[in-house]
Every structure is written in C-alpha cells, then in structure tokens.
Amino acid sequence: AQSVAQPEDQVNVAEGNPLTVKCTYSVSGNPYLFWYVQYPNRGLQFLLKYITGDNLVKGSYGFEAEFNKSQTSFHLKKPSALVSDSALYFCAVSSQGTGGFKTIFGAGTRLFVKA
Amino acid sequence: ETGVTQTPRHLVMGMTNKKSLKCEQHLGHNAMYWYKQSAKKPLELMFVYNFKEQTENNSVPSRFSPECPNSSHLFLHLHTLQPEDSALYLCASSQDSWNILIYGYTFGSGTRLTVV
Numbered sequence: 184a185q186s187v188a189q190p191e192d193q194v195n196v197a198e199g200n201p202l203t204v205k206c207t208y209s210v211s212g213n214p215y216l217f218w219y220v221q222y223p224n225r226g227l228q229f230l231l232k233y234i235t236g237d238n239l240v241k242g243s244y245g246f247e248a249e250f251n252k253s254q255t256s257f258h259l260k261k262p263s264a265l266v267s268d269s270a271l272y273f274c275a276v277s278s279q280g281t282g283g284f285k286t287i288f289g290a291g292t293r294l295f296v297k298a
Numbered sequence: 299e300t301g302v303t304q305t306p307r308h309l310v311m312g313m314t315n316k317k318s319l320k321c322e323q324h325l326g327h328n329a330m331y332w333y334k335q336s337a338k339k340p341l342e343l344m345f346v347y348n349f350k351e352q353t354e355n356n357s358v359p360s361r362f363s364p365e366c367p368n369s370s371h372l373f374l375h376l377h378t379l380q381p382e383d384s385a386l387y388l389c390a391s392s393q394d395s396w397n398i399l400i401y402g403y404t405f406g407s408g409t410r411l412t413v414v
Binding site: 187192215217219224225226227228229232234273277282283284285286287288289290291 | 300302329333338339340341343346348353354388390394395396398399402403404405406407408
C-alpha cells in the first residue's frame with residue numbers, strides 16, 4: 184500500500200529566507216510524486232511533479248523539489264520565501280491500479296511566512 | 299476559477315436532512331473525484347468516476363451516495379449524516395484516470411459542510 188507522510192503540521196519562516204517542507208513516501212513500484220498548494224477558500228493547485236529523470240524538479244512560483252530514492256523523500260524547497268507563499272502544501276504519490284492511477288495525499292503542511 | 303465549480307460553497311445541515319453537493323466541469327475531462335478534507339488529516343479519496351463509471355469506492359459509508367449522470371457533472375447525495383462528517387468536500391477532475399501523470403488534477407474550491 185502507498186502512503187505519504189508530512190511530518191510537520193506547520194513551518195514558519197521569515198520572508199527572504201529559504202524554506203523546506205518535508206515529505207516522505209512509501210510505495211511499491213515506481214514513485215510518482217507531486218506537490219500541490221491550497222490557498223484559503225480555494226481548491227488544490229498543482230506545483231510540480233517527479234515522474235522520472237533528474238532528481239531536482241522545478242515548478243511554479245520558484246518552487247523546486249528534490250527526489251531522494253534512498254531516503255524515500257520528496258522535500259519541497261524555495262531559496263527565498265515570500266509572504267504570499269503562506270498556504271497549505273500537500274505532498275502526494277500516485278501508483279497504478281486496475282482502474283487507473285490512484286493518488287494518495289498527505290495531511291498537509293501549513294507554511295507561514297512572516298514579513 | 300479553475301474550471302471546476304462546486305455548489306454550494308457552504309452548507310449547514312441537520313443530521314436528519316437530505317442534501318446534495320454539486321460539481322461541474324467544462325474542461326472536457328472524463329474522470330471526476332470526490333475527496334474529503336479534514337483538518338490535520340490526509341485528504342481522503344471517496345469516489346472515482348471514469349467515463350461515467352464508478353471505479354473506486356473507498357469504503358465510504360452508505361450515507362454518502364455519489365451520482366455521475368455525465369462526464370461533466372458529479373453529485374454527492376447526503377442523508378442522515380453525523381457531526382464527524384463535517385469537513386471540506388473537494389471535487390476534482392482529470393483527463394481520465396490513466397493520464398494523471400501527464401495532465402494531473404483540477405480541483406474545485408470545495409463545499410464546507412457543517413453537520414449539526
């Protein structure tokens with residue numbers, strides 16, 4: 184069975200500082216990993232994904248994530264945080280089943296960027 | 299707007315009421331999903347429809363009943379709910395359930411449900 188863990192309920196960072204939001208996963212077979220962001224009163228929006236290839240993937244709004252197979256991690260990073268980055272971030276893993284791909288989301292990590 | 303519209307945005311219902319949540323997309327997608335979002339819990343996949351056929355029922359209690367009359371519309375019928383069913387219910391769509399890796403999901407803004 185596949186699972187996703189986001190060990191931190193909340194991450195606090197000062198504007199301009201680098202940020203990291205952690206994610207670890209468990210899946211049988213190839214991992215297909217995603218990050219989504221949710222702003223208040225909105226649905227989830229796609230940020231980036233890892234399917235195959237380069238372990239460092241770049242996404243929207245300056246975010247990037249590093250796939251680490253040995254540590255089964257897919258941490259989200261940004262070199263310089265903005266106040267507008269404050270939101271709820273979800274890590275997700277997809278795997279193939281009989282009816283198509285099934286995606287499991289983590290519990291989310293709330294990012295708070297202070298001016 | 300993402301192209302996935304959910305109504306109503308907010309719903310308060312008693313435990314004996316019957317209500318329905320509606321989701322509509324005009325993106326030409328063929329798969330639609332219901333997710334339940336509760337605070338500090340993983341998003342729970344409830345139901346999946348692919349080309350109008352239900353392909354996933356993730357052990358959801360029968361007080362939740364989905365309906366997918368066509369590829370553009372998805373309903374979640376609610377009856378005799380419990381207070382612990384209070385949550386944000388998210389609808390999502392995708393090209394289909396096989397091309398997720400390429401096209402991903404489009405989510406609606408959700409219906410905030412409160413059961414009193």
